[in-house]
Amino acid sequence: MKRSERHGMQLTVHDFWAADADTVGERMPFLAGHHTRAPAIHFRRSALPPYPALLHNLHRYRLTAGAWHPWMLRILDLKEAVRLRGWPDHVDITVPLDIESEDGETWGQYLLEGKDGAGQITKTHAAGEVRLTRRQLGVWYAGGYRTAAAAGLAGVDTGSEEVLSRLIRTTEHEPWLPEHF
Structure with a gap:
């Protein structure tokens, strides 16, 4: 107080x-x-x-x-960022994602897979179950969405709250980045 x-x-x-x-x-x-x-x-x-x-x-x-984040995050190499991110050992997930392109005009289809403490993302032609803008991708990547409800309030588009909940559970730590901008 x-x-x-x-x-x-x-x-x-x-x-x-x-x-x-x-x-x-x-x-x-x-x-x-x-x-x-x-x-x-x-x-x-x-x-x-x-x-x-x-x-x-x-x-x-x-x-x-x-919510206030004193940092900015822009993922430049999506494949390497996902690979190097750090994944909980218990996570076993496969989720098709639609992710906004760098130009903000088009959307790319990706398949996110995480298992045994490792993750990877590959291009695919299947429609995504979760749709993320570049900003939403940065927040998810850093662990900024604590619940599916929070992600939904932030505008993350999905056809299934259960899928979104599984995606959110891949980040279980409080966001922390050492650089402030």
């Missing part, structure tokens, strides 16, 4: 950890206990609990969720 510019306090949640939905429900009364001093609760992107918990447990608040 810190003093608000006008009056009262500002409550910002930087970390929010819970093992299950019941635990989330138990933590909400703690946050709600500050309602007389802080009219709004701000969640940092990495601390955002599942959105149904926010809708049903903090109804007295004006909630905001903010």
